Amino acid sequence: MLVFKRLAAVAVVIGALAIGALMAGGETAFAAFGQAVPWQFGFQDAATPIMEEITSFHDFLLYVITAISAFVLILLVVVIVRFNARANPTPSRVTHNTTLEVIWTVVPIVILALIVIPSFNLLFHQINTPPADITVKATGKQWYWTYSYPDNGKFEFDSLMLQEKDRKPEQPRLLAVDNELVVPINKIVRVQVIGAEVIHSFTVPSFGIRIDAVPGRLNETWFKATREGVYYGQCSELCGKDHAFMPIAVRVVSEQAFNEWVDAANKRPDWKTTGVERTAPTAVANVADAIVADANQSAAR
Secondary structure (H helix, E strand, O other): OOOHHHHHHHHHHHHHHHHHHHHHHHHEEOOOOOOOOOOOOOOOOOHHHHHHHHHHHHHHHHHHHHHHHHHHHHHHHHHHOOOOOOOOOOOOOOOOOHHHHHHHHHHHHHHHHHHHHHHHHHHHHOOOOOOOOOEEEEEEEOOEEEEEEOOOOOOOOEEEOOOOOOOOOOOOOOOOOOEEEEEEEOOOOOOOOOEEEOOOOEEHHHHHHEEEEEEOOOOEEOOOOOOOOOEEEEEOOOOOOOHHHOOOEEEEEOOOHHHHHHHHHHOOOOOOOOOOOOOOOOOOOHHHHHHHHHHHHHHHH
């Protein structure tokens, strides 16, 4: 009885902590759109079909392991109650039960088969890139990202984390960057990833993508963003002293806005310099404002 009382006390404490976390976090206790939030539970909101499939597979596995855990717990309770020394002073001498042995062999096989089918389906969708509408190359450097658009011109730019003095109140700390990766909505974006000096990892949770950036090796992944907005990620490989300050910001815009942004980007001479260590240019947060700014600069010159 003492054991049951202690288990009950632990369960009460865990429940109280969970309720407190929910109350402290309020609505932000659940997954956020495009970035993590305090007291977040679960994944970030899915913004691509792949992430939706990952979330669905995760939820399916959660039901499976919950059912297995509950079944095992029930068996343990039955054994504790019915087959303890006081309730069953004369133990059974049975050593084999053919039916039971067949069941506990066949049932796990069926469960694994149910798991492996959606698992292989998800893996196939992740590693097979469909015909791409746009290609982006992301190069991991120490400690920032450099992006280029081979299909849309010769421009290239660096993306560095915003310093606290440059960050606007609505921009997330340690995630906002000076130059965001801009992509069009509902288009297949092929991302080619490589490392310049050490291994990095290009990761955007809302897109369901994570792939290593290895020096001398061009890796590839893809995504199709279905909602406009800004989505954040970080380097997910221990890459050195500034590993924690190497964020990724992807802005998803309409196709028209993307085309306007590309036109404006191709007119920026500071974005056509490659292979030179430099401070990244000012952020392009709003496509229309960027075009107006470029036009004003040209007129001033």
